[in-house]
Amino acid sequence: MKLIASLTSPFARKVRIVLQEKRIECPLTVDIPWDANTQVPNVNPLGKVxxxxxxxxxxxxxSRVIVDYLDHVSPVSRLIPSDYRQAIQVKRWEALADGICDAAAAIFLERKRPARQQSEDWINRQQLKMARGLAALSEDLGERPWCNGESYTLADIAVGVCLGYLDLRFADITWRESYANLARLADKLAQRPAFADTVPPA
Ligand SMILES: N[C@@H](CCC(=O)N[C@@H](CS)C(=O)NCC(=O)O)C(=O)O
Incomplete structure (x- = not known):
């Protein structure tokens, strides 16, 4: 088994954290899907990591299929609850956090295009998704210690990775000031070796 990923992808980081939490040995091949010589389309027709x-x-x-697979191939540190309704809740958290990353990545890519080709309407639309998404994460977390139930799950990993991606690409978004509960969660997650070992390079 081997993982093909870029070091800045939040989706790939989610998988790398799950591998480490579950103590699954898996070599990493770094491949940046935007590079001219990328091999990613040979293993994923969508050309994504x-x-x-x-x-x-x-x-x-x-990434969602991969983490589901990994959680089932090893019983160590279950990250998706066995109860179906709880599992769906965890998956919903993941969908929300991943969706914020999708919007953030769309803006990042749009801003890399020549200025005259960029669409402010498109960027505004993605910014609204991010703003609503962050507000929903904070509202849903409330004062609870973890996103879902009483313990650390894939939901926390997805949210932590999402917040880390905002720090990487959008330092101007002061989510820590607006959402103290998300900041507390992010600080707690940052203490975990799996998070510390996968911090994206600046
Ligand atoms: N839904 C996918 C998203 C993956 C994704 O968007 N990956 C980005 C890197 S962060 C990528 O490979 N983009 C290349 C492209 O869109 O061509 C997942 O969860 O794995």
Whole structure:
């Protein structure tokens, strides 16, 4: 098994954290899907990372499928509850956090285009998704210690990775000032070796 990922992708970081939390050994191949010589389309027709290449040569994508797979192949540190309703709640948190990352990545890419090709309407639309998404994360977390239930789950990983991606790409978004509860969660998660070891390079 090997993971193909870029070091800045929040989706790939989510998978890398899950691998570490579950003590699954898996070599990492760094491949940036925007590079001219990328090999990613050979293993994922969508040309996106992360991709998990299994021992039989088949590939798994996207990150949500991969983390689901990893949580089921090893019983160590279950990150998705076995109860179906609880599992769906965790997956909903993940969908929200990933969706904020999608909007953030869309803005990041749009801003890399030549100025005259950029659409402010498009950027505004993505900014609204991010703003509403952050407000929903904070509202749903409330004063509880973890996103779902009484323990650390994939929901916390997805939210922590999302907040880390905002810090990487949007230092001007002062989410810590607006949402003290998210800041508390992020600080707690940052103490975990799996988070500390996967901080994206600046
Ligand atoms: N829903 C996907 C999103 C993956 C994704 O957007 N990855 C980005 C890097 S952060 C990528 O590979 N982009 C290349 C492209 O869109 O062509 C997942 O969860 O894995």
């Amino acid at each position: 992360p991709v998990l290449v299994l021992d039989d040569g088949s590939s798994l994508y996207d």
